[in-house]
Amino acid sequence: MSTRRKQNLSVDRALLGFLFLAAVLTIGPFLWIALASFKTQIALLMGTVKFTPVSMNYDEVLFGNTSTFARNFLNSVLVASASTMAAMTIGFLAGYSLLRLRWPAWVVNLFLLWAVVFNLVPPVTLAGAWYELFRGIGLSNDTVALILAHTTLHLPMALWLLSSFLREIPRELEEAAFIDGASFVKTLWRVVIPIMMPGLVSTGILVFIFSWNEFPVALALTNNTSATVPVGIAKFAQENEIKYTQMAAASVLSAIPALLALLFGQRYIVKGLTAGAVK
Template sequence: MSTSINHRTRKLIVNRSLQLVLVLAAILTIGPFLWIALASFKTQISLLMGTVTFTPVMLNYDDVLFGPTSTFATNFLNSIIVASTSTAIALSVGFLAGYSLFRMRWSRAVVNVFLLWAVVFNMVPPVTLAGAWYEFFRTIRLDNSLFALVLAHTTLHLPMALWLLSSFLREIPRELEEAAVVDGAGFGMMLRRVIVPVMMPGLVSTGLLIFIFSWNEFPVALALTNNLTATVPVGIAKFAQENEIKYTQMAAASVLSAIPAILALIFGQRFIVKGLTAGAVK
């Protein structure tokens, strides 16, 4: 009896310890964002004085969205265009490249070299490429354009898309494709009706990662854009001016910039479950 009680006690202690660790991890993760969210409702003086109790104000959001010199709405639209387009292109190219590597008749050496190159390129800091891309796009007269930034972001995130989608693709049995071909499906129909539904969790999770990384990317966007084509991170940095740093407006802009990522995660969660179900049926 005492042994059973001791076992239950140890199990209870372990469970409580794990719960405590999870709570601390949640606080460390959500705490900074909550601090920024609270700062966005403070006045500049209240924030700098470190007051705990304060009367919430909407002046910061009003200044960010409707201020006479604010370009945040334009920055927001630019980020939507760049992140969505680069994500779609990276997913499409990464999916087809991964399928080619692991389903076509490439030698093992070619596949390994190609994947190794993708890893090495992904390890290069984006800021080291910004200067070269700026000179290149200026030469071909695409500087300060959203098209140039889309191409740059697609290049940055394509290696990650290739690696992640390849790992999902390797888990798909070849028998599914062979059965589709036997049933008379062409290559395009086989991809749409068999491979894509089974890979939907991988496609959605990879797309979410690429979208968030593209949305938050700063150094390349700073080098390749101007006031009209700047993205949200560049727009937020503009609140740090020469003679003043507008902390509260910066906090408000940061909260607004987090909305698309949060919505994407909520939206993507449903499709991940749907994709898992489709894969199980297949």
């Protein structure tokens, strides 16, 4: 075996080892939570390795008399879906306007810079101001207030990503559609959106997951009726007791929508993230 081949084999083994370690560090915590959800509280606190799986934690989370997880789950579906649709629609139209209309270059660069800077602002710093604002206009503890807040939080990310995808579409395709007599709306619907579909799906999934997992703003703007899943999970940590196993069961259930979204849009995500990498 040549020296170069040995070097390549060593590099491949090192890369595989690194990928295996990264997979363990990524999957390990979720696997631990999944196993904890099938333990009793005593077995978990004692660190029991061998245990008899029980379903009582899931029964309590889903059907318990004091549990509000089902309502929290529906609230999260509503908030994440509505805010994702709003952020995607506004972000797409704003990105198209910035890149296709005759805006000065400094305006385009300023908007995209704002999108980056806003993403660096911790959401918790905005929660207090939003609470006072929505209380003043009669939307205190209302799901609509959280939808508006999540749309504002994730619009910059949607704008930045969709603008980068839109930049890869040749203008000549749209000009050809206009020459053939297509209207502006028809050009967007029949030409631009189909080409951007991988980018739209990947961006939509990212925005949905970010909205689904958002906690500090949801905690500030909701009550028991309008709380989302992350807020509902936090409520298992009570004053005199922390229900670890029920918290684990609720965490596993809360991960299902994100996993389904990733499985559904996997091929679109790969295409979207590699768009423009290969000419």
